[in-house]
Each structure stands twice: as C-alpha cells, then as structure tokens.
Amino acid sequence: MDTITVVLFVAGLALLVLGAEWLVKGASRLAAANGISPLVIGLTVVAYGTSAPEVAVSVKSAWAGQADLAIGNVVGSNIFNVLFVLGIAALIAPLLVSSQLVRVDVPIMVGLSVLAFALAADGTIGRVDGVILLAGAIAYTVFQIRQSRKESAAVRDEYAKEFEPARSSAAANAAYVAAGLVLLVLGSRWLVAGAVAFAKALGVSELIIGLTVVSAGTSLPEVATSILAAVRGERDIAVGNVVGSNIFNILAVLGIGAMVAPSGLPVSPALIRFDLLVMVAVAVACLPIFASGAVIARWEGGLFLGYYAAYTAYLILDAQGHDALPAFSAVMEAFVLPLTAITLAVIGWRAWRLRA
Numbered sequence: 001m002d003t004i005t006v007v008l009f010v011a012g013l014a015l016l017v018l019g020a021e022w023l024v025k026g027a028s029r030l031a032a033a034n035g036i037s038p039l040v041i042g043l044t045v046v047a048y049g050t051s052a053p054e055v056a057v058s059v060k061s062a063w064a065g066q067a068d069l070a071i072g073n074v075v076g077s078n079i080f081n082v083l084f085v086l087g088i089a090a091l092i093a094p095l096l097v098s099s100q101l102v103r104v105d106v107p108i109m110v111g112l113s114v115l116a117f118a119l120a121a122d123g124t125i126g127r128v129d130g131v132i133l134l135a136g137a138i139a140y141t142v143f144q145i146r147q148s149r150k151e152s153a154a155v156r157d158e159y160a161k162e163f164e165p166a167r168s169s170a171a172a173n174a175a176y177v178a179a180g181l182v183l184l185v186l187g188s189r190w191l192v193a194g195a196v197a198f199a200k201a202l203g204v205s206e207l208i209i210g211l212t213v214v215s216a217g218t219s220l221p222e223v224a225t226s227i228l229a230a231v232r233g234e235r236d237i238a239v240g241n242v243v244g245s246n247i248f249n250i251l252a253v254l255g256i257g258a259m260v261a262p263s264g265l266p267v268s269p270a271l272i273r274f275d276l277l278v279m280v281a282v283a284v285a286c287l288p289i290f291a292s293g294a295v296i297a298r299w300e301g302g303l304f305l306g307y308y309a310a311y312t313a314y315l316i317l318d319a320q321g322h323d324a325l326p327a328f329s330a331v332m333e334a335f336v337l338p339l340t341a342i343t344l345a346v347i348g349w350r351a352w353r354l355r356a
Contacts, residue, residue, distance in 0.1 A: 025180075130259035225241050
C-alpha cells in the first residue's frame with residue numbers, strides 16, 4: 001500500500017466531513033431565514049446533512065458500478081450508527097429516548113431494515129426499488145414536519161438552542177451550500193478511489209472495506225453530532241440523530257444509489273446471508289432497549305460497543321480466512337447470541353410491565 005493511497009483516502013474523508021459541515025451550515029441558515037423553525041431544521045436539514053457523505057460515496061460508487069461499496073456503505077453505516085455511535089454517546093451520559101421514537105421512528109427503522117433485506121433477497125436492488133425508497137424519504141420528511149407541530153414547548157426550545165443558526169447574508173449561505181456540495185463530490189471521488197486501492201492492497205473485497213472503513217468514515221458527522229449532544233446534555237437529540245440518519249440511509253442513500261446505477265445494484269450473497277441480517281437484528285434490538293424506561297443506560301451502551309467490536313472482528317477474521325474464525329463463531333452462536341436474546345427478552349418484558 002503506497003503513501004498516495006493513504007493520503008487520497010484521508011484527504012477524501014476530510015473533504016467529506018468539511019463539505020457536510022458547510023452544507024448543513026449554509027442550508028440551515030437559509031432555512032431559518034425563510035421562516036422554518038429550528039425543530040424542523042434539526043429533524044430534516046441537519047439530520048439529512050450529516051448523511052451527506054453517505055449519499056456522495058454511495059452515488060459515486062453506484063455510478064461507477066462498484067455496488068459492493070455503495071450497499072456496504074449503507075449497511076455498515078446503519079450498524080455503526082447504532083452500535084458504535086449510540087454506544088459511545090451512552091457511555092458519556094445515559095441517553096433519553098422520546099416516546100415518539102419508541103412508538104413511531106424506531107418501528108419505522110425496523111420496518112425499513114426488513115424492507116431493505118426483502119428488496120435485496122433476489123440479488124438486486126433495482127431502479128424501481130430505488131424510486132420507491134426515494135418516494136418513502138419524501139413521505140417521511142413530510143411526516144416529520146407535520147409531527148413537529150405537535151412537539152412540546154420544551155422540545156422546541158431544545159432544538160432552538162441547538163440548531164438556530166446565526167444571522168448572515170443569503171449570498172454567504174448560498175456560497176456555503178455550493179462549496180459544501182463541491183467538497184462532497186471531490187471528497188467522494190478521492191475516498192472511493194482510496195477505498196478501492198485499500199481493498200486491492202490488503203487483498204480483501206470492496207464489500208469489507210465498505211462495511212468497515214468507509215462506513216465508519218462517512219458516519220463521522222453522526223459521531224460528532226451525537227457525542228456533542230450527549231456532552232451538552234441534549235441527550236434525546238443524540239438518539240434522534242442516529243435513528244433519523246439510519247432511516248435516511250435506507251430510503252434516500254440506498255434509493256438514489258439504486259436509481260443512478262446503470263442496471264440497479266447487484267447485492268453480494270455474503271451481504272444477504274450475514275450483514276443485512278445483522279442490520280435488521282441491530283434495529284430490532286433497539287426496540288426493547290429504547291423502551292426500557294425510555295433511557296439507554298451506560299451498560300447498554302457498553303453492550304452496543306462490545307457487539308460492534310465482535311462484528312468487526314468477525315469481518316476481519318472472515319476476510320483473512322483465519323483459523324480462529326470457527327472457534328470465534330462457535331462462541332458467538334453458543335453463548336453470546338443466546339445470552340443477548342435472553343437479556344433483550346427480559347428488558348422487553350420489564351418495559352411492557354412498566355407501560356402496562
């Protein structure tokens with residue numbers, strides 16, 4: 001692996017993060033100047049803006065025919081957001097979960113995860129599938145805006161404090177948006193080129209690189225947003241950002257990627273057999289944990305992080321064909337997964353008893 005590949009990848013990642021920040025800054029200020037409330041800005045402009053790197057990378061990969069990178073980025077980002085981002089944020093401070101997330105948004109995330117698996121089960125996510133997913137993104141945005149009118153004054157004040165942008169000229173804000181888009185396009189090219197070179201140099205598939213390095217890199221805005229929200233005590237924003245970004249990743253990122261791909265997105269059999277199922281399982285696990293007293297406790301955050309470490313270790317061992325893989329898999333299947341299922345069942349039962 002040469003130095004140029006590393007520099008290209010790191011520079012592309014830096015441009016993606018900076019481009020997303022400028023895009024969010026300019027778009028949120030333009031939205032506020034046109035009378036859009038900080039709550040709606042937080043739920044739409046900021047939540048979608050933090051997913052801009054995923055859009056840029058997946059669209060660039062899909063257009064270039066690198067479907068494994070495009071889909072692996074979405075699936076890996078959703079797994080990373082829940083297990084790593086929420087895990088780190090919950091360790092900083094126990095996270096509050098709003099009742100709407102438990103009743104509405106998390107079930108939507110679970111349903112969309114299942115839908116993504118169903119669409120991929122035949123081996124291809126076609127252009128028609130992409131149109132359906134993108135239409136769902138538009139419908140979900142409209143739904144969020146309507147729901148925001150019902151939020152309490154306390155929630156509106158919290159979003160106003162966090163997301164109300166500073167005043168500046170329309171020209172400056174438009175320049176931020178334009179510059180952000182340029183950086184996203186350029187950064188996606190460099191990141192994808194670096195990721196492909198990484199895969200060739202390390203002798204692993206583009207899918208593994210997409211599920212790990214690329215997905216973690218493009219999720220850096222979610223990491224920053226959620227950790228800062230947890231540190232500042234805005235603990236429901238931290239959770240809402242992750243759930244909203246995961247929904248957006250499936251609906252818009254995967255949808256747009258499937259639409260721009262020359263003949264849809266072919267799905268790797270390995271992705272169908274394992275990684276998509278992990279994404280569904282992670283989404284389902286959120287239901288009992290989020291509902292248990294409407295708080296994600298520190299020990300649950302530690303559990304999330306432990307599972308992300310185990311998932312990453314499995315991918316690495318599998319990619320290398322390591323001799324330790326059978327033993328590792330046996331321990332996971334015989335002890336860790338059953339114990340987790342029992343724990344989630346107990347948490348869910350306690351949450352149901354509390355609500356009853």
